[in-house]
Amino acid sequence: MPATRKSAPAAARRKSDAAPRPDRQQAILLAAERLLAQRGYHGVTIRQIAEEAGVPLALVAYYYGPKQDLFHAVFAHWGHTIEERLAALDATPQDPADPQTLTRIIEAFVSPVIRMRSSPEGQYYAQLVGRELAYNSEEAERVLHDFFDPLAHRFIDAIHAALPHTTRADVAWGYQFALGALLHHLVDTRVERLSRHLNSASDPAAAERLVRFIVGGLRAALPDEGSDTKTAKKRSPTPPNRRQKP
Known part of the structure; x- marks a missing residue:
């Protein structure tokens, strides 16, 4: 009987050690996010992520599996931002x-x-989004397919509905150009130097200006309403009765 009483706490400790630890899981996720953003996917090892998180190496695989799954989990962690944009x-x-x-x-x-x-x-x-998703890697393709392609289609459809005289193909180009402006604003720090330190990188106050820039760019780049008709008139031959005499 005494042995039983001693073994019960030991079993409880083993169960506690095996149970998920949200603090450790979060530490791994944040460490992966920081290192992947700074060094890139292929510049970081699981061991380095474990050391940055201050956890045993085996725990990274225990919680998240191989590195490509951890990479995916980082973007899943930020899924609420996508949900907020769609809402x-x-x-x-x-x-x-x-x-x-x-x-x-x-x-x-x-x-x-x-x-x-x-x-x-x-x-x-x-920084991670700007660094990794611009490349056609297998890891980035999975993230784009699972998280960002559905978002893109929703916004392309909405822009097309707002500009019904355009084609969806034209709007898809416009979306890509808009995305480029947004991503550059998020990751670029050169604006501080170019403005002679009058501007701050990723200044939230610039959001309204960025919106106006994208809206103006879309309206300028996408075909105007009735542009097909205008083009047709320009290309149509001059009627015979209006041709100048030689």
Whole structure:
């Protein structure tokens, strides 16, 4: 009987050691985010992530599996930012007759990301997005397919509805250009030097200006309403009765 009483706490300790530790899981995730953002996917090892998190090496695989799954988990951790952007988009009235509709769509696209970037942890995530998702790696493709492609399709559809005279193919180009402006704003620090230190990198106050830039760019780059008709008129031959005599 005494042996039984002694073994019970030992069994409880073993069970406690095997149970998930949210603090350790979070430490691993944040360490992976920081190192991946700073060094890139192929510049970081699982051992380095474990050392940065201050956990045994085996725990990284225990909680997250191989490195590509940990990479995926970092983006899953930030899924709430995507949800926030889609919720803002859903709250935007889709009225193509309202000239403010496009602006509100782009605000939903930009504003949650700018707020995220202003947080200490968000800085690393923004750097990671800008560094890794621009490359056609297998790991990035999985993240794009699972998280960002569905978001892109929703915003492309919304922009197309706001600009019904365009084609969806044209809007897809416009989305790519808008995304480029947003990502560059998130990760670039050169603006401080170029402005002679009058501007701050990723300044949240610049969000409104970024929205105006993207909206203006979309309206300028995408075909105007009736442009096909104008083009057809330009290309149509001069009627015979209006031709100049030789």
